Amino acid sequence: MTKNNFSRRRFIETTGAALGGSLIAGPVMSKASAKSKKRKSSGKMKVAVVGMGVRGVGMYGRTLVRNYGDHLDLVGICDTNPGRLRYADSYVGAGCPTFSNLDEMLEKTNPDRLVVTTWDWEHHNCIIAGLQHGVDVVCEKPLTIDEDKCQQIIDADKKYDNDIYVTFNYRYPPHRAKVKELLMDGAIGDIRTVDFHWNISHAHQMRYMQRWHGESQRGGTLWVHKNTHHFDMINWFLDSDPVEVYAHDALEIFGSNGPFRSTNCRNCPHADNCDYYWDINANDHLRQMYADNEHYDGYIRDNCVFRHNIDSHDKHSALIKYANNAFLNYSLTSDTDHSGYWIAFNGTKGRLEGREGGWSGPDGHQEWIYTPLGREPRKITVDFTEGGHWGGDPIMLDKLFKDPDMADPLHQSAGTRDGVMSVLAGIAARKSAASGKPVRIADLTSLKPHAKRPDELI
Numbered sequence: 001m002t003k004n005n006f007s008r009r010r011f012i013e014t015t016g017a018a019l020g021g022s023l024i025a026g027p028v029m030s031k032a033s034a035k036s037k038k039r040k041s042s043g044k045m046k047v048a049v050v051g052m053g054v055r056g057v058g059m060y061g062r063t064l065v066r067n068y069g070d071h072l073d074l075v076g077i078c079d080t081n082p083g084r085l086r087y088a089d090s091y092v093g094a095g096c097p098t099f100s101n102l103d104e105m106l107e108k109t110n111p112d113r114l115v116v117t118t119w120d121w122e123h124h125n126c127i128i129a130g131l132q133h134g135v136d137v138v139c140e141k142p143l144t145i146d147e148d149k150c151q152q153i154i155d156a157d158k159k160y161d162n163d164i165y166v167t168f169n170y171r172y173p174p175h176r177a178k179v180k181e182l183l184m185d186g187a188i189g190d191i192r193t194v195d196f197h198w199n200i201s202h203a204h205q206m207r208y209m210q211r212w213h214g215e216s217q218r219g220g221t222l223w224v225h226k227n228t229h230h231f232d233m234i235n236w237f238l239d240s241d242p243v244e245v246y247a248h249d250a251l252e253i254f255g256s257n258g259p260f261r262s263t264n265c266r267n268c269p270h271a272d273n274c275d276y277y278w279d280i281n282a283n284d285h286l287r288q289m290y291a292d293n294e295h296y297d298g299y300i301r302d303n304c305v306f307r308h309n310i311d312s313h314d315k316h317s318a319l320i321k322y323a324n325n326a327f328l329n330y331s332l333t334s335d336t337d338h339s340g341y342w343i344a345f346n347g348t349k350g351r352l353e354g355r356e357g358g359w360s361g362p363d364g365h366q367e368w369i370y371t372p373l374g375r376e377p378r379k380i381t382v383d384f385t386e387g388g389h390w391g392g393d394p395i396m397l398d399k400l401f402k403d404p405d406m407a408d409p410l411h412q413s414a415g416t417r418d419g420v421m422s423v424l425a426g427i428a429a430r431k432s433a434a435s436g437k438p439v440r441i442a443d444l445t446s447l448k449p450h451a452k453r454p455d456e457l458i
């Protein structure tokens with residue numbers, strides 16, 4: 001048993017006892033985990049990864065080889081950029097075959113699971129190819145970027161037998177699991193409203209705008225690329241679907257707003273005056289992965305943040321009505337000094353609120369303020385655990401690759417419907433901001449909102 005696995009189980013047992021043990025029911029078997037029992041190979045899981053960028057080689061490739069070798073074999077890696085693929089081969093160190101074509105990899109390696117870490121606008125093609133080859137698919141967020149691609153994924157999921165898992169690692173940090181547990185236990189009654197406000201720091205936003213994330217045709221704007229995490233958190237916390245979205249957004253800092261522009265940072269005559277100058281060559285890993293291979297496909301990692309084709313926004317605000325009648329007041333403000341968020345749940349029996357000030361947080365723990373109706377506020381403290389994304393990544397990887405049948409009492413495992421609903425909230429916001437009108441989720445795909453989220457694709 002790993003440290004993180006142990007910490008999480010102990011955490012759930014401890015907090016469950018404090019809440020009367022109401023959540024320590026037996027394992028909740030999702031549709032996904034039920035179907036995953038149809039693994040083609042016995043013994044170790046056979047895993048292939050498509051998309052050998054920073055996420056594919058780090059969070060999956062090398063981590064799977066180093067930390068999950070007792071449970072799986074990495075049987076193939078794939079990338080359309082031959083130089084990046086060569087670098088990935090040496091960095092990941094699996095010694096497995098490499099492929100530039102996904103179908104060929106699926107045919108030759110016959111994996112149990114395909115991990116999709118390609119560009120967002122390619123996810124649907126890779127997911128559908130995986131399902132067609134009879135493979136379970138683990139897809140990075142966002143599931144996809146527009147409603148037509150959502151529908152293609154829904155149709156393929158219904159048609160083929162295998163499963164899609166969406167890697168919503170934001171559900172897994174122990175301090176968020178604690179909130180889910182309190183809400184599921186009815187600590188604040190029925191939730192009436194949620195206030196949720198997120199800030200992205202200067203450095204983080206700059207990395208988005210330097211890449212494809214700044215272009216709506218590729219990343220779906222941050223309404224989808226980034227906010228899929230946030231909308232999924234709320235869908236999951238509320239256990240309900242969004243119904244209608246009204247939103248505003250703006251692009252005030254990047255793109256054509258800039259005072260000057262050039263091709264990319266490395267060649268820029270404005271480097272000394274630009275607040276967004278970044279030297280990719282100072283980072284060997286990123287240079288070898290991206291800069292050294294851009295002649296193959298023209299993928300520039302240090303693009304100018306003031307290029308004219310940036311149309312992703314840097315200021316977002318939305319009001320979302322949920323099927324269970326809860327209202328969400330949401331904002332995402334980019335390029336601030338602050339990185340983190342503030343969230344508050346107002347319920348019929350009390351209030352729960354918290355603030356996260358960055359990636360690590362104060363003194364290695366997270367505080368929540370819990371105020372039962374008519375009583376004094378009290379602090380609930382949860383320790384951070386080791387690992388990326390506030391300790392959530394290793395817990396999620398354990399569930400996906402080490403023990404897929406691990407009990408899931410907090411419903412942290414996410415599938416197609418979760419992926420689609422989180423993306424649709426962002427797509428609806430994007431459309432609402434563009435049209436000035438509210439947008440109904442039910443008008444976007446065949447999925448209809450439910451007051452309590454079902455497992456099936458209905």
Ligand SMILES: NC(=O)c1ccc[n+]([C@@H]2O[C@H](COP(=O)([O-])OP(=O)(O)OC[C@H]3O[C@@H](n4cnc5c(N)ncnc54)[C@H](O)[C@@H]3O)[C@@H](O)[C@H]2O)c1
Pocket residue numbers: 050051052053054055056078079080081084100102116117118119120122126140141142167169389
């Ligand atoms: N959950 C999280 O917190 C988190 C964090 C970072 C990234 N991500 C997601 O991971 C994914 C990858 O992110 P990244 O930063 O590594 O991106 P990236 O652009 O650096 O890398 C993507 C790679 O995919 C390859 N590729 C694209 N389409 C392909 C195809 N059809 N077949 C084969 N290869 C293809 C590209 O050549 C590139 O090497 C994105 O969807 C992103 O949203 C999630």
